[in-house]
Each structure stands twice: as structure tokens, then as C-alpha cells.
Amino acid sequence: GENVEQHPSTLSVQEGDSAVIKCTYSDSASNYFPWYKQELGKRPQLIIDIRSNVGEKKDQRIAVTLNKTAKHFSLHITETQPEDSAVYFCAASSGGSYIPTFGRGTSLIVHP
């Protein structure tokens, strides 16, 4: 089955800095890569996703890149704000099984 590794487990940045979270996946058939944000005590919510037919997708301050050859994808947050503080989960799913496999999560702390 799919295995998703996520790094770092904790990321601490100053407000205004950029943050990058990286994930790798094992199944070359995976074709859908969502990112979820979970604020403390709240439910995980989708913030951005990318499919294997594109290499990059951007939505305001967040962007995701995908390198299919290397089987890794990354989340980039620019101009971080304290409200970006949360746990971020990457996930991957393939056409064979549409069930997303999640990474361990990255706790992002943005210091004012």
C-alpha cells in the first residue's frame, strides 16, 4: 500500500517568514495529493490539493508543488501569519484506491 512520509514534524517560524513542508510517497500510481490543516481542537480541513497532471498549484499565500519523478510534493506558505499556526497533513491517494493515506503531520508555529 501507499506510504507517506512528512517532514518536519515541527516547524517554528517568525511572522512574515515562509514555511515549507515536504512529503514523499511510495506508490507511483498515486495521482491525488491533498493538504489538510487542523487547528487545535478542530477538524482537519482541506486547504489545497494537486493532481498528478500538474506540477504546481497556487492559492493566494499557499502553493503546492509536485515532483512525480522523485515522488515528493511540498506545501509552501508565504508571509506566514499567527493564524497559520496549526497541524498540516499531507496525503496521497491512487486511482486503484481512492482512500487518502496521510502523513504524520507537521505542527507549524508562527511567532508574532
Added chain:
Amino acid sequence: EPEVTQTPSHQVTQMGQEVILRCVPISNHLYFYWYRQILGQKVEFLVSFYNNEISEKSEIFDDQFSVERPDGSNFTLKIRSTKLEDSAMYFCASSLQGEGRELFFGEGSRLTVL
């Protein structure tokens, strides 16, 4: 905005007891899921449910677990005889479609087995 709702938010039980966690998925969604997250670990897939039957399940989802959609709105996860290692946050999720679609999560049910 419609949300997935879960009850209870927190349940404490004795080892060996049966537990039922309840979920109300978003009404027009067709796919339903249970995930769990042991403290400090990754979110792990347990089971998915579509068209009134299990469509996929993980190795974690053994005979102690069962799911049911008894009345067309609730989606339940039953653990027959809880073990200490079942202590975790259990998330229910639903999606409108299967492949490559956003999962909408509930806020989770924290299960503590003593």
C-alpha cells in the same frame, strides 16, 4: 455550511466494554470513512463505506470493529471489546464522490480506554 457531526466528543470506557461512535455525514455525500489518530501519530485509515457496504478496510479494522448505516443518516463505528490501544481520536469523514475528492471531517470523538 453543512458539516459532519460526531458524538460523543469524548468517551471514557473500561477495557473490554463495547463502544459505539456516531457520525452524521453531510446529507448528499455518498462515501463515508472512519479514521483514527493515536496521540502524536499519523491519521490512520480504518474503513470506507459506500452503497451500504464496506468498500475498503485497513489491517487495523479487524473483527472487533464494525460499521453500520442503520437509518440513512447516521454512520456508526462499533468496537466490540475495547483494548487499551484503542485509545485514540476517531474521525468520521464523508465525500461526495470517491476518487480524488475532498474529505469533510467531523471534529472527532476522543476515546479513552482505561
